[in-house]
Amino acid sequence: MEEPLHIAMFVDQHPGTLGGMQTSVRLQRSFLEAAGHVVTVVAPATRARHHEPESTVELPSLPLGGEYSYCLPGRRNDRALESRLAGRPPLDIVHIQADFWLAATGYRHAARHGLPVVHTMHNRMDVGLAATVAIPNTVQRALGLLQKRLLRLDGPAATDAWSYLRGFTRAADAVTAPSTHFARLLEERGVFAAVDVVPNGLDDNVARDLLATPRPRGSGRVRLVWIGRFSPEKRLLPFLEALRRSGVDAEVHVFGDGAERGKAEAAARRIDRAEVVFRGTVPYRGMLEELRAADALIQTSQGFETQGMTVFEAAALGTPTLLSDHRIAVDLPEGTYRLTPDDTVDGLAAALRAVVGEIRGGAPAVAMDAASLLQSRHTRTMLDVYARTLTAKPAR
Numbered sequence: 001m002e003e004p005l006h007i008a009m010f011v012d013q014h015p016g017t018l019g020g021m022q023t024s025v026r027l028q029r030s031f032l033e034a035a036g037h038v039v040t041v042v043a044p045a046t047r048a049r050h051h052e053p054e055s056t057v058e059l060p061s062l063p064l065g066g067e068y069s070y071c072l073p074g075r076r077n078d079r080a081l082e083s084r085l086a087g088r089p090p091l092d093i094v095h096i097q098a099d100f101w102l103a104a105t106g107y108r109h110a111a112r113h114g115l116p117v118v119h120t121m122h123n124r125m126d127v128g129l130a131a132t133v134a135i136p137n138t139v140q141r142a143l144g145l146l147q148k149r150l151l152r153l154d155g156p157a158a159t160d161a162w163s164y165l166r167g168f169t170r171a172a173d174a175v176t177a178p179s180t181h182f183a184r185l186l187e188e189r190g191v192f193a194a195v196d197v198v199p200n201g202l203d204d205n206v207a208r209d210l211l212a213t214p215r216p217r218g219s220g221r222v223r224l225v226w227i228g229r230f231s232p233e234k235r236l237l238p239f240l241e242a243l244r245r246s247g248v249d250a251e252v253h254v255f256g257d258g259a260e261r262g263k264a265e266a267a268a269r270r271i272d273r274a275e276v277v278f279r280g281t282v283p284y285r286g287m288l289e290e291l292r293a294a295d296a297l298i299q300t301s302q303g304f305e306t307q308g309m310t311v312f313e314a315a316a317l318g319t320p321t322l323l324s325d326h327r328i329a330v331d332l333p334e335g336t337y338r339l340t341p342d343d344t345v346d347g348l349a350a351a352l353r354a355v356v357g358e359i360r361g362g363a364p365a366v367a368m369d370a371a372s373l374l375q376s377r378h379t380r381t382m383l384d385v386y387a388r389t390l391t392a393k394p395a396r
Contacts, residue, residue, distance in 0.1 A: 005092040005386060006038040008085075010106030012098040014046040015056065017067045018229070018257070018281055020309050021122045024178070024200040025097060026284075029055070031201075031379040038089060042081065042102060044069040057084045059105070073104040073150050081109060091115055092395045093386055096168070099123045100143070104150045107171055116393040118385060119172040120198070121186060125161035127304050132231065140164065162189040173389045176382070178307035181327040198382050199331070200309045201375030202316055206285050210317055211370060216293040222250040222359050225294040225319075227287065227310050228301070230258030235300040235324070240267040242348035243274050248356040252276045253294070255287065288313060295359045297321040298352075299328070302343055311337070316373045318365040322355050324348060336366040 009029070015022045029039040044061035046069055059080050061069035071077055085091075094110040096103050096119040103119075110117045129136040144158030147167050158164035165186070169175055175192035177183035183195040228234040237260060243252060244267075252274050254264070261278075268276035282290065287310075291297060297314040299305075299321055308328040311321045315336040323329055323337045338358075340351045371377065 004036045004038065006040070006089045007032065007093050007095050007386070008091050008106070008109070009039060009041045009095045010098050010102040010109075011041060011043050012070070012100050012102045013068055014043045014058070015041055017046060020200070020307075021097065023284060024122070024309070027201055027203055027375045028379065028382070030203075031375045032383075035379060035383070040085070040088060040091075042106070044071045044102070057081070059084070059102075071101040071105065073101050073108070073146075077105055078108055078112075081105060090395075093118060093390065095120065096172075097122060099125055099165070099168075103168055104147060107151055107168060111171065113395075115395050116173045116389045117171060118174045118176065118382075118389055119169055119192075120176045120178070121165065121182065121191070121195075122178065122306055124182070124304050124306055125165065128233065129161070132233065162191060165189075165191045173393050174385050176385060178309075179328070179331050181330045182306040196381075196385050198385065199312070199373070199378055200307055201378040202288075202313055202370070202373045203284070204374045204376050206288055207316060207370050207374060210288060210292050215318065215365065222248070222356050223293065223295045224250050224252045224298055224356075225255065225290055225296070226252065226298045226300070227255045229256055230260040230264055232260070233301055233304045234258075235302065236260060236264050237267055238345050239298060239300040239348065240264060240271065240276065242345045242352060243276070244271045245346065246349040246352040246356075247273055248352055249273045250275075250356055252298075253279050253290065255279050255282060255290065257281055288317065291319050292317040294319050296355055300324045300348065303327070307331075312373050315366055315368040316370040318368075320355075320363075320366045322351055333368050336368050 009025060011025055013022060015025050029041060032039050040055050040057055042057045045058035059071045059077055061071050064070045094106050094115045094117045096106045129139055133139050141159050144164050148157040153167055158167050169192045176196040176198040177186055178200045180197050183197045186192060186195045226239060230236050257280055291314045297319055299308060299311050302325050305325055305328060311328055314321050315332060321337045324340050326339055329337060338355055341347045
């Protein structure tokens with residue numbers, strides 16, 4: 001793409017907060033800017049202080065829980081957005097990377113200004129709401145009614161996740177997903193006719209630095225890593241119970257935080273042989289260094305991940321994964337993972353025993369072409385999507 005673009009990315013959570021989507025957006029912005037483009041990220045303001053570039057536009061927000069917050073979409077929010085964009089270069093394209101308040105705000109802004117829209121789907125809403133709210137069906141219907149009013153949609157309001165997502169993509173010019181299995185699911189559910197696969201990437205410079213140095217030598221004890229939010233859909237508590245039942249002797253480092261921390265710490269105290277260390281949250285590079293130093297990554301969510309980025313990062317850094325979500329394996333090279341035999345806690349316990357046994361027996365590090373996961377490559381793919389979209393619908 002010859003001419004530099006000004007891209008507005010709309011996200012439901014501030015890019016400085018914890019989460020795979022936020023990490024992806026930070027990397028996308030960095031590599032698009034390195035390629036000469038201008039990126040403005042539009043997000044809810046957050047109460048925590050983050051060292052964000054001036055290109056982040058923060059909209060008035062309300063606390064949602066922990067470090068997260070949400071915006072109330074509507075005319076007041078629209079006016080706040082227009083005010084904060086004043087004086088910036090004209091936008092060329094709107095890139096929605098949200099499913100809720102900022103998705104509505106982004107589509108409204110694109111409609112007012114005649115801008116083309118690319119929508120990246122990060123979220124399995126059908127299972128995500130069921131795992132995180134007490135009355136998911138009621139919440140889904142309320143979201144559908146709000147969407148219908150904000151976007152002035154014809155026909156009945158959405159009552160399920162797929163019709164809700166279709167309500168947004170009626171006005172999308174392209175839709176992308178971070179994995180093959182999620183892209184095909186979106187197509188099968190009628191969210192969009194042809195979904196482009198644009199994976200979340202691994203920072204080129206960090207990957208090269210880590211791969212250029214020998215793998216760290218551990219203490220001799222098997223070192224396992226678990227990464228994620230401490231929330232039901234990530235299945236940290238079932239993992240800790242499986243760890244207890246497995247009886248393996250291992251050093252287990254748990255990264256992340258969330259509402260289930262107290263329960264998780266109590267569960268860890270009931271484990272006899274394995275040592276569980278809660279490490280909290282760490283910076284992006286630090287997390288990759290931990291993956292490089294681990295003997296294996298343990299992935300325990302089921303049917304929730306739209307890519308499972310840490311699994312790919314681990315493979316690129318030479319670390320195998322024990323996979324509970326078999327869908328993720330579609331995009332992974334053979335030999336970089338082991339699958340659990342089933343979705344049960346006992347099945348996970350048996351797989352843990354097998355993995356620890358293989359590591360003790362001297363199983364070699366996995367091999368994957370890291371170039372296939374680098375962010376620079378996926379940025380080029382996204383620029384192709386932008387170019388195609390602008391050709392079909394030039395910005396006014």
